Amino acid sequence: MTSPPDVSAGRPVRPSPLGDTFHLYDTTLRDGAQRQGISYSVADKLAAAGLLDQLGVGFIEGGWPGAMPKDTEFFARAAEGELELRSAALVAFGATRKAGVAVADDPQVRALLDSRAPVVTLVAKSDLRHVERALRTTPEENLAMVADTVAHLVAHGRRVFLDCEHFFDGYAFDADYGVRVLDAAVRAGADVGVLCDTNGGMLPFQIETVVREVLARTGFRIGIHCQDDTGCAVANTLAAVHAGATHAQCTANGYGERAGNADLFAVTGSLVTKLDLPVLPEGALVEMMRISHALAELANIAPDDHQAYVGSSVFAHKAGLHASAIKVGPELYNHLDPGLVGNDMHILVTEMAGRASIELKAAELGIDLATHPGVVTAVVQTVKERESQGWSYEAADASFAVLVQRELAAAAAGDGVPVPSPFEIESYRVIVDGEQPVAVAADDGVVLRTDTRAEATVRVRTAGRRVIATAEGNGPVNALDSALRQALSSQFPVLDDVGLVDYKVRILGGNAGTEAVTRVLVTSQRGAAQWTTVGVHPNVIEASWLALVDSLRYAIGAS
Structure with a gap:
């Protein structure tokens, strides 16, 4: 007998900026927390969820209640009002019922309901080899585990997504069984079947081919979850979206076990600026760099200066040839306006610097050298000479500013006249x-x-x-x-x-x-x-x- 819907299911799911046509789903607090060296406290998780909500992601996976005491506490405190989400829905992660156990009697499934999260993501084996050798059950029992658990959660008023673990590896071994898992979940009421590259071994063309095939065979709503073991997690995620996936799972700054996961900020930046998918609320894209760095602080990991879109060096230009072109038009050497993602362009002063680099860098520091060509020449010569001796101005803007001001003072004083100095x-x-x-x-x-x-x-x-x-x-x-x-x-x-x-x-x-x-x-x-x-x-x-x-x-x- 089916139980009546649970009226304590929590806050309603809010629509994403695209309505419900695309899901931007974050799993930093669960999958990202598996990175070596990361250990979030409950307070950290609450703060991180707030930051992710400020960015405007549609779904925030908070952890695995019942399996992790810290995650159980997180959901309890969130439900008691310590986490007020403006645009995101909170998601609890967990497994299907165990083999041979009635779904109503499974304590893990009960913990998912007790979390009061409005959305539940279930993980299920979709590779026949894992079903038989890891779960040690039959293919049919695994399908029943999926269908029973999804139906039970839906009957209690939860929205359900299904993560099909090892889907791509399993599809290469047996192209039918993973589709049967999807079918069991969707027929039982799951909204999305997420295809997981759990081992992170796929390449973009492989991902795109399989996603297209699965969509053609099922017509279901398909999501994507990629690990980064080949360095392709972001590209694989975008390839899946290009093939028709409308649900993308990512982690902040690519955190995750082994090589990590698809980076939320790289995926989001590309979805918005390259694929014209407004997956964030209006005005939220400019918050990406700030939120990326704030989440890095919570994880106690230094921000990656070279991270796509949000790294402090990704719009930095060193070569004089680049600076000459940028002086004419910044778009000539920037793939987008850095300000769109809350970043900024920087001109690096090195031995590669030409006149344009010096002028642009000085302007960045508030010094106008446009009418001082002699000073530009002197600074270029000094920088090149000093760089050959081991000096570096890339990370020392203040020393560069002092050098420029000294040359300006020398030019104003005239030849042979001592340069004035405060001391x-x-x-x-x-x-x-x-x-x-x-x-x-x-x-x-x-x-x-x-x-x-x-x-x-x-x-x-x-x-x-x-x-x-x-x-x-x-x-x-x-x-x-x-x-x-x-x-x-x-x-x-x-x-x-x-x-x-x-x-x-x-x-x-x-x-x-x-x-x-x-x-x-x-x-x-x-x-x-x-x-x-x-x-x-x-x-x-x-x-x-x-x-x-x-x-x-x-x-x-x-x-």
Whole structure:
């Protein structure tokens, strides 16, 4: 006897921007969480679901209630009002009933209903080999497991999707059994049959061929779920959509086990800008980069600078030839306007830079060089010369700005006239004291700790007077930074709020060991603003000093 619909099924499913003609489905919180190194707390999952809802995806798969205590808690807290979704429907993921168990008696199926999620995605074996060897049941019992579970959930007011696990591999082995699984699910009331490339071994032309064949054989609504083991998950997903799939499952930033899943942002960007499918609410596409990076922070993974559409470097141009064309028309070397996806174009200043690169980069930093051709020439020459010595301005915009301003000042002063500067360095000295190791009690026994302190003294000239300042720090760079700012702060109070937030050292090739040339990148901050400067020298302290001096020059000039 069929049970009556469950009136506690939760909020109604909201239509996607295309009505119900296309589903953009996210599984970051379940499949994406299987990536090595990711461990979401319930609070993380609630925050991530909110971000995905801001993007405007149609469905958010929250996890596997009943199988994972954390996921059970997530759905409970969501149902109790801790997650208010504006456009997405929350989805619970789970398996069909077990072989030989009545669907009403299966605790896993009951947990799916108890989650109160309005949509349930069931996973089922669609490869005959998995049915017989992994499930250890008969093909007919597997079909009954699918049909019984779908019908039971639909009778309780749930909308049901079916993930056909290992579909493509199974289709290559037996082209009929997977279709029978789809048929069992749809006849029982499932809305979508999702074809899963579970092992991630398919290529786009294979995906497209199978999707077309299945659509022709069944007429059912077909979805796609791709892993990235061949590096083709995004291409495979788009190939399936091109073939007629109207439901695409993805994860934020391609998170997932092994090589990952189809990247939600790459798929979405292409669906909207290349296939003209408005799968997001109006105005939401511009939020892609922000949300991608926010989700990366929740996963505790650094954003991928080279990620399609949303990486900070994907609209960066290094070659002078590119910059020359971009100066005429940015669309000549950008496949779309970066602003459409919340990104921006960047001109990188390197040894490859030409005049156009320098002009565009300066303009990006708010410096107009259009009427200063001599300054452009001088900057191009200086950059090329310094790059050959190991300097790099790609990640050091502030040092580039200081260089340009120095050349502008030199041009304004005229030949042979000293370049005006807010301060001049006379000398600096650093002393590092290492004390004898001291035994300190710890939980796992006694450890030796050595307290090392550094003291720096700097001598500078500013506003016509000589200033000497001394400061201590937890290392030579910290001491130098403190001493230099102390010497200049009375003349430039803005420096009181400047602090060192990052410090990177790289040994450059060509020499070995301690005689090698070192490149130092220093990142400083004032309020919400951050900037990076560079210094290069065989002595790491001198390289650090050069970067620190540029940092304070930039801070003074930007104030």
